[in-house]
Amino acid sequence: MTIYQVALVAVVALPALGAAAVALLPARPARLTGVAVSAITLLPIILLPFARSSTWTTYSANPAGPRLWTEVDVSWVPALHLDFHLGVDGVSYPLVALTGLLTALCTAYLLKSSGRALIALLLVLEAGIAGTFLSFDLILFFLFFEVVLLPMYAVIAGWGGDDRRRAARKFVLYTLFGSVFLLLGVVTVAVSAGTADLAELIGGAGLDRTTQYAAFTLLAIAFAVKAPLWPLHTWLPDAHTQAPTVGSVILAGVLLKMGTYGLIRVGVGVAPLGAEKAAPVLGILAVAAIIAGALICLRQTELKRLIAYSSVGHMGFVLLGIATLSVTGLQAALLGNVAHGLITGLLFFLAGAIKDRAHTGELAELGGLRETAPRLAGALGFAAIASLGLPGLAGFWGEAFAVVAAVQRGGGLWTTLAVLAAVGGALTAAYFLRLLRRVTHGPAVISLSPTIAGREWLAWSPLVVLTLAVGLVPTLVLAATSAPMRALVEALP
Amino acid sequence: MTAQTVDHVSLLPLYAAAGTAVLVLLADLVVARRSAIFGALVVGGLATAVCAIVVGGSRVGTFCAGASCSWVPSPLAMTAAVVFAGLTVGVLGLSVPSLRLGTAPAGEFCFLLACSMTGGVVVGYAGDLITLIVGVETLTLPLYLLVGLRRFAPGEKVSTASASASVTFFLISVVSTAIALLGAALNYAATGALHLDRLIDGAGPFAPVADAGVALLVIGLAFKVAAVPLHAWAPATYEGAPLPVAAYLSTASKLGGVLALAAIVSRVDAAALTGVLAVLTMTVGNLVALRQTRMVRLLAWSSIAQAGYILAALALGAAGVAAAAAYSVFFVVLELVAFGVVVALRAPGADGGSLLAYRGAGRRSPWLGAALVLAFAGLAGLPPGLAGLFAKVTVVDALIDNGHGWLAGVVALNAVIGLAYYVRVSALLYTKAEAPGISVVDPALLEAATHPRLPVPRVVGFVLVAASLVAVALGFAPQLLFDALV
Numbered sequence: 001m002t003i004y005q006v007a008l009v010a011v012v013a014l015p016a017l018g019a020a021a022v023a024l025l026p027a028r029p030a031r032l033t034g035v036a037v038s039a040i041t042l043l044p045i046i047l048l049p050f051a052r053s054s055t056w057t058t059y060s061a062n063p064a065g066p067r068l069w070t071e072v073d074v075s076w077v078p079a080l081h082l083d084f085h086l087g088v089d090g091v092s093y094p095l096v097a098l099t100g101l102l103t104a105l106c107t108a109y110l111l112k113s114s115g116r117a118l119i120a121l122l123l124v125l126e127a128g129i130a131g132t133f134l135s136f137d138l139i140l141f142f143l144f145f146e147v148v149l150l151p152m153y154a155v156i157a158g159w160g161g162d163d164r165r166r167a168a169r170k171f172v173l174y175t176l177f178g179s180v181f182l183l184l185g186v187v188t189v190a191v192s193a194g195t196a197d198l199a200e201l202i203g204g205a206g207l208d209r210t211t212q213y214a215a216f217t218l219l220a221i222a223f224a225v226k227a228p229l230w231p232l233h234t235w236l237p238d239a240h241t242q243a244p245t246v247g248s249v250i251l252a253g254v255l256l257k258m259g260t261y262g263l264i265r266v267g268v269g270v271a272p273l274g275a276e277k278a279a280p281v282l283g284i285l286a287v288a289a290i291i292a293g294a295l296i297c298l299r300q301t302e303l304k305r306l307i308a309y310s311s312v313g314h315m316g317f318v319l320l321g322i323a324t325l326s327v328t329g330l331q332a333a334l335l336g337n338v339a340h341g342l343i344t345g346l347l348f349f350l351a352g353a354i355k356d357r358a359h360t361g362e363l364a365e366l367g368g369l370r371e372t373a374p375r376l377a378g379a380l381g382f383a384a385i386a387s388l389g390l391p392g393l394a395g396f397w398g399e400a401f402a403v404v405a406a407v408q409r410g411g412g413l414w415t416t417l418a419v420l421a422a423v424g425g426a427l428t429a430a431y432f433l434r435l436l437r438r439v440t441h442g443p444a445v446i447s448l449s450p451t452i453a454g455r456e457w458l459a460w461s462p463l464v465v466l467t468l469a470v471g472l473v474p475t476l477v478l479a480a481t482s483a484p485m486r487a488l489v490e491a492l493p
Numbered sequence: 494m495t496a497q498t499v500d501h502v503s504l505l506p507l508y509a510a511a512g513t514a515v516l517v518l519l520a521d522l523v524v525a526r527r528s529a530i531f532g533a534l535v536v537g538g539l540a541t542a543v544c545a546i547v548v549g550g551s552r553v554g555t556f557c558a559g560a561s562c563s564w565v566p567s568p569l570a571m572t573a574a575v576v577f578a579g580l581t582v583g584v585l586g587l588s589v590p591s592l593r594l595g596t597a598p599a600g601e602f603c604f605l606l607a608c609s610m611t612g613g614v615v616v617g618y619a620g621d622l623i624t625l626i627v628g629v630e631t632l633t634l635p636l637y638l639l640v641g642l643r644r645f646a647p648g649e650k651v652s653t654a655s656a657s658a659s660v661t662f663f664l665i666s667v668v669s670t671a672i673a674l675l676g677a678a679l680n681y682a683a684t685g686a687l688h689l690d691r692l693i694d695g696a697g698p699f700a701p702v703a704d705a706g707v708a709l710l711v712i713g714l715a716f717k718v719a720a721v722p723l724h725a726w727a728p729a730t731y732e733g734a735p736l737p738v739a740a741y742l743s744t745a746s747k748l749g750g751v752l753a754l755a756a757i758v759s760r761v762d763a764a765a766l767t768g769v770l771a772v773l774t775m776t777v778g779n780l781v782a783l784r785q786t787r788m789v790r791l792l793a794w795s796s797i798a799q800a801g802y803i804l805a806a807l808a809l810g811a812a813g814v815a816a817a818a819a820y821s822v823f824f825v826v827l828e829l830v831a832f833g834v835v836v837a838l839r840a841p842g843a844d845g846g847s848l849l850a851y852r853g854a855g856r857r858s859p860w861l862g863a864a865l866v867l868a869f870a871g872l873a874g875l876p877p878g879l880a881g882l883f884a885k886v887t888v889v890d891a892l893i894d895n896g897h898g899w900l901a902g903v904v905a906l907n908a909v910i911g912l913a914y915y916v917r918v919s920a921l922l923y924t925k926a927e928a929p930g931i932s933v934v935d936p937a938l939l940e941a942a943t944h945p946r947l948p949v950p951r952v953v954g955f956v957l958v959a960a961s962l963v964a965v966a967l968g969f970a971p972q973l974l975f976d977a978l979v
Contacts, residue, residue: 173909173912
């Protein structure tokens with residue numbers, strides 16, 4: 001085993017073992033352990049890109065298959081086509097890094113809080129999410145996809161707002177409803193192809209047209225619930241509004257990405273014919289999500305709910321990018337994924353900070369933040385402007401190029417979709433500016449403490465820096481994505 | 494005519510199981526000390542498991558007429574015998590605290606349990622219909638008594654719940670056995686087949702008789718697994734039975750029914766009937782479980798629903814037997830953990846109680862709470878209950894592989910309904926105490942007084958740890974089970 005393979009396994013194993021340790025230790029050392037584990041997990045994540053230099057030695061028999069930087073493949077349950085096959089490439093790496101980063105920030109944010117169960121749950125979530133991004137076996141992918149379900153339920157139900165039980169129940173039942181389609185989809189693929197190895201399956205090898213249609217339909221529904229794609233999004237606002245700050249950050253930052261990543265890697269990868277057939281439907285729904293999300297946001301009166309609905313719109317752009325099935329579109333989707341994770345993570349941290357101080361999230365009861373807490377208002381302004389897609393910040397590239405990709409795709413339908421998406425982008429600006437006008441400007445209606453604690457700076461600043469960095473140098477994310485995306489697109493009919 | 498040669502080695506598991514019953518009886522007569530009786534049953538149970546493993550699954554059968562044998566060792570039979578022995582010992586462990594209190598005479602209780610185990614072993618190895626039905630009856634007959642075997646201390650409030658549960662169970666079971674026997678007889682009249690490997694679909698003018706026979710056999714045995722619409726006895730019986738016996742009913746007794754059904758449906762075509770039973774069983778079981786307010790009834794309805802998933806695999810015929818067997822083993826382990834936690838959380842001899850009694854139990858007893866969450870997550874088919882996840886994947890895999898995608902869809906959607914109540918109970922375990930209606934100086938003290946944390950008897954704790962370890966081990970290495978079944 002090379003050091004890179006060890007690192008690959010460690011990305012999943014460390015948080016899992018750490019969670020067990022945190023659950024067993026007494027509260028105070030447990031919190032320190034949790035923070036330490038989430039920080040140490042960043043080390044193997046930092047190490048992984050160095051495996052890239054040896055890329056060309058990993059030879060794949062499948063020309064459309066991903067060129068993995070490094071991989072681990074151990075047979076686990078042959079009876080169910082299940083191999084413990086982890087791998088990393090340019091598509092999954094940015095999301096894995098984002099997962100590690102956000103988890104580390106969230107555990108650090110919780111260092112001073114009481115109790116340790118929340119930290120343990122965050123580590124389990126990290127293991128599950130990172131495992132999903134790293135799985136190169138369909139059944140293993142499904143397994144990791146399911147791992148996050150109950151811990152996220154527990155996070156919302158245990159530490160959420162007043163209406164947390166209902167929101168948590170809605171979350172868990174809705175997303176399980178999605179993942180049963182995933183189960184049916186991956187088993188359909190595994191049974192008809194006789195293997196569940198994603199590296200072999202990508203490109204649609206070995207699946208006939210009918211199977212691909214069926215598989216893509218099942219998988220698309222599963223990922224559309226998770227992402228979420230309008231009209232299957234209704235669990236999201238409740239979950240976000242009720243979840244604790246760290247829960248919202250992880251949920252918006254990386255959990256939703258399991259849906260979009262899955263759609264690119266598993267949906268489009270395994271069933272390209274199905275994807276080709278379903279692309280217009282996906283595109284229309286994605287644009288509907290953009291418009292609906294923006295219009296709903298214009299009417300929102302609660303801070304976290306507004307940010308939650310804005311996620312529906314942003315994920316709409318990501319899905320539009322995927323639906324175009326072009327290299328530009330898919331890359332825009334990947335970039336949009338990461339940008340949304342950074343920016344919305346930051347927005348939820350800030351919303352949490354405001355709610356902690358003001359004890360309300362109602363826009364009507366907030367106001368004049370610029371005067372009472374100028375730094376907080378500045379950070380919120382930065383995040384909101386990044387989220388509305390100002391060029392030079394991370395949010396711009398994904399959304400702009402999703403529209404560009406739709407225009408490039410040509411034809412009446414896609415041009416219309418591109419125009420509508422662009423209008424949706426303008427509406428995004430409208431509601432974020434409305435948010436800023438309500439919260440930061442105007443007379444100060446509420447007095448709140450302007451001091452920002454060290455842990456808050458610690459949690460926000462990496463996200464601010466990365467939002468700028470990705471906005472200025474988008475190749476940070478896209479560096480290694482063009483080859484795998486081109487391979488995916490070439491497999492299309 | 495030559496005398497039939499009997500291969501006594503392949504009969505070893507049966508000898509061990511039946512010998513256990515005799516040993517327990519003798520221990521009760523001669524030594525008359527509880528520890529000796531318990532020891533005899535534990536040793537006998539372990540010996541049965543060891544014998545089953547020693548005999549293995551590839552030995553030729555015995556009691557043969559021509560090529561067809563009445564006693565057929567197979568990998569499935571071996572696994573089943575080991576599971577039956579394990580469940581018997583486990584249920585004994587769960588019963589020990591209440592037996593020490595004298596809620597039931599220990600000697601009789603253990604003897605009946607050993608007899609039931611013997612029946613279970615026979616079901617697995619049975620090679621003809623008569624042996625099969627005798628095995629099923631030997632498995633169930635002692636349970637009528639075990640369900641009703643409840644003594645009350647002087648001054649304790651006498652309840653007739655267990656007696657009425659026993660009578661319900663007895664009546665339904667007798668009727669179902671009669672139906673199964675009638676089915677076997679009709680099938681024999683039409684096809685002349687008694688040995689399982691000679692069972693064939695009817696042909697010619699007698700085909701309707703043969704089909705009716707098969708249908709009656711399946712229906713008779715479906716009573717045993719509490720398949721809807723033949724399920725009504727189960728919740729009432731589980732609720733009235735002592736908790737460990739309810740655990741045995743929903744694990745070992747159900748496994749026996751599944752094995753018997755598997756023996757039939759793998760040879761003759763009963764796919765339509767089994768498929769309908771499966772859809773009804775899982776859907777009704779899950780929907781009714783949503784409304785339950787008592788722990789044992791909830792577990793009863795959930796185990797009805799689980800039987801539906803097993804029946805779905807059996808609807809595939811021979812192709813689904815391995816999946817059904819694997820699911821059953823995963824299920825009984827998780828179910829034993831769930832019942833074990835319920836036993837541990839309740840006072841010895843108490844019933845399962847209302848769900849509200851479990852509020853905050855996971856905060857008071859973190860390990861028990863974790864075990865119950867593991868079991869419920871597994872029954873819902875989600876991590877951390879990996880064993881349950883693999884169980885569900887196994888069944889869905891088998892269904893899709895054999896072109897029953899629609900049934901796989903029903904199974905998967907039912908898993909969503911199932912999660913609703915599993916998650917409700919699991920969340921209840923960690924819910925904080927409800928504020929009392931009146932003002933109280935120290936609510937925590939009041940909570941501790943009204944919901945005392947009971948010490949877990951060592952033997953119950955041991956069974957729980959063992960069962961949980963098996964569940965975790967099966968979750969990480971399910972291939973062990975799949976290998977043992979083929």
